[in-house]
Amino acid sequence: MVINMQSDARQRKNRKPLIVLVCEGKNKTETNYFKHFVKRDNPYTLKPVKSEATDIKSMTEKAKRLYREYDMDRKVGDRMFCVIDMDLDAKKFEKYKQLKKANPNIEYIVSNPCFEIWLLYYFTENPKVVTSSQKVKEEIKKYVSDYEENMDIVKVKGLEEDYAIAINRAEKRNAMHDVDELYKLNPYTEVHDLITLLLNYSK
Numbered sequence: 001m002v003i004n005m006q007s008d009a010r011q012r013k014n015r016k017p018l019i020v021l022v023c024e025g026k027n028k029t030e031t032n033y034f035k036h037f038v039k040r041d042n043p044y045t046l047k048p049v050k051s052e053a054t055d056i057k058s059m060t061e062k063a064k065r066l067y068r069e070y071d072m073d074r075k076v077g078d079r080m081f082c083v084i085d086m087d088l089d090a091k092k093f094e095k096y097k098q099l100k101k102a103n104p105n106i107e108y109i110v111s112n113p114c115f116e117i118w119l120l121y122y123f124t125e126n127p128k129v130v131t132s133s134q135k136v137k138e139e140i141k142k143y144v145s146d147y148e149e150n151m152d153i154v155k156v157k158g159l160e161e162d163y164a165i166a167i168n169r170a171e172k173r174n175a176m177h178d179v180d181e182l183y184k185l186n187p188y189t190e191v192h193d194l195i196t197l198l199l200n201y202s203k
Contacts, residue, residue, distance in 0.1 A: 017044045017077030018070055019198070021109075022063045025051040027149040030083055030115050036154050037198050044077065044201055056084055056092060056108075060099045063106045072105075080105055081194065086112035086183050087133055093183040110182055111189040116140055118191035121166040122159050126173065127187045136187070163199070167192040 023030035034048035049066065051059045059082045072078035086092055100108055111117050114133035121127065123143040130136050140147045144157060154160060170192040177185045 019044050019046050019079045021048045022051050022059050022082045024054045026054050032152040056095050081107045081109050083109045085114040088113050090183050109190045109194045112185050117187040118189040121169040125169050129186050
C-alpha cells in the first residue's frame with residue numbers, strides 16, 4: 001500500500017486546526033463546561049473528550065492515542081491538552097513533571113485541588129484554601145445550593161458571558177502565589193489560560 005504523504009499534508013493544511021481536550025473520566029463536569037465553547041464559527045474544531053481514567057499517566061496515553069488517530073500536526077495549529085486535577089498530591093506533581101517532559105506534543109492544564117476551583121471564580125474573587133477536592137465542591141454549594149457533579153453549571157446559572165470575570169480573578173489570585181511546586185499552590189488553576197487561548201485563537 002502506497003501512502004500519499006503530500007495528499008495527507010494537503011488535507012491537514014486545508015482543514016480547520018483541531019484542539020482536543022482530554023478531561024478526567026470520573027464525571028462530566030469538564031466536558032459539560034467546555035462544550036459551551038464548541039461553535040461552528042470558531043477558527044478551529046474543538047473536541048472535549050472524556051477519559052476513561054483520572055490518573056495523569058492514563059490520560060496522557062489517551063491523548064497520545066488520539067494525537068495519532070486524528071493525525072494531528074502542530075504546524076497547522078493543532079493542539080492537544082490534558083485537563084488534570086493535582087489533588088494536593090506531591091506524587092502526582094512528580095509524575096506530571098516526568099510526563100510533561102517526555103511528551104512535547106501534549107500540553108497540561110492543571111488545577112489544584114481540582115477543576116471546580118475554576119468554576120468558583122465565576123462566583124467569588126477569593127476562593128478559600130481547601131484541604132481536598134470535595135471541600136471545593138462544598139464551597140460551590142454556597143453559591144449554587146443544588147450543585148452536583150455532572151451539572152451543566154454554565155447553563156443552569158446563565159454564566160455564558162461571565163468568563164472574562166473569572167479569567168481576571170484567576171489571574172490575580174495566581175499572581176499572589178510565591179511557591180514553585182504546583183501541588184502547594186492552593187487554590188490554583190490554569191483553566192483561564194486555556195479559555196483565553198480558545199477566545200483569542202491564532203495559529
